[in-house]
Amino acid sequence: MSLFDVVFKKKSSAEDAKNRLKFLLVSDRTDCSPEIMEAIKNDIIAVISKYMDIDSDGLDIQITQTESETSDGTVPALYANIPIRDMKHGSTK
């Protein structure tokens, strides 16, 4: 990496490759294709929208690795970041 790249914090292509692979390998290992992830996302939006007003564009779900609580090693985990706009108070329809 040249001094220029260091000073201007240009991300190296190796870093890009590593980050892309991290997510790719987890989704490959869990057999979770982008299509399945999209279906899960839409179902989550449908369920949560019954109770809260959520920002469906800002919603982000990913399969990641997390430390297992019961055994050594890591297990896949579904990570969801769901921004809430407003609670639907009293609307228990």
Add this chain to the structure above:
Amino acid sequence: MSEVIVVTSGKGGVGKTTTTANVGTGLAKLGYKVVLIDTDIGLRNLDVVMGLENRIVYNLVDVIEGQCRLQQALIKDKRNENLYLLPSAQTRDKTSVSPEQINALVEELRKDFDFIFLDCPAGIEQGFKNAIAGAERALIVTNPEVSAIRDADRIIGLLEANGIKKIDLIVNRIKMEMVEEGNMLSIDDVVELLAINVIGIVPDDKNIVISTNKGEPLVGNDTLPGKAYENICHRIVGEEIPFLDLSVNKGFFAKIGSLFKRN
């Protein structure tokens, strides 16, 4: 006790055949009796890399179909009397043999050899299933780039699902100058991604092309890949050998730094 090792990768063109030829030759040089089986039916290549293409009389499919005896199909290496090749058939396809047949063949070879290498075709279909059938150990060959790493990860999963627990990785064709400028995945990156033991690191080197042109594996000679392959052979038999220093360190600051560094 003999050991049956499959050399596999998922992705094509990463260096499986070159690895098989060099690691097999290297182990034979160490005094072990070694046989290399080319399981890439239809795309025979291990014979040319070994420089034995003119000596083929019978092939793997002939043996399986009973057209000849196993001993008749085995080709003795030009340079090393401990080393034999069982070539693949060029005019047949992967369905010509089954995993059970390969397994039976491997069991027969165990009587005469210390190491039996199966050079696996690319892909994860029939040819892959045939090649892993008789193996108890695997060498995965990969390159430090996204598609090869992705395929290697898939292969690791498939090998584990098939009960092969002893799996080691060879990172082939690494370009240290690109790693140092941040444009190629490093060994640490690969280990972090694949979570698997690295048994060898082989630099991208023009001597590999030269050796393939001649049909003479370069293991053990005075080149970086020659030494890297030799080290892999020692590690396969359980010796602990440190990895070669492949760093290029061409920058000004690196040069200054190396003045102060003790080796």
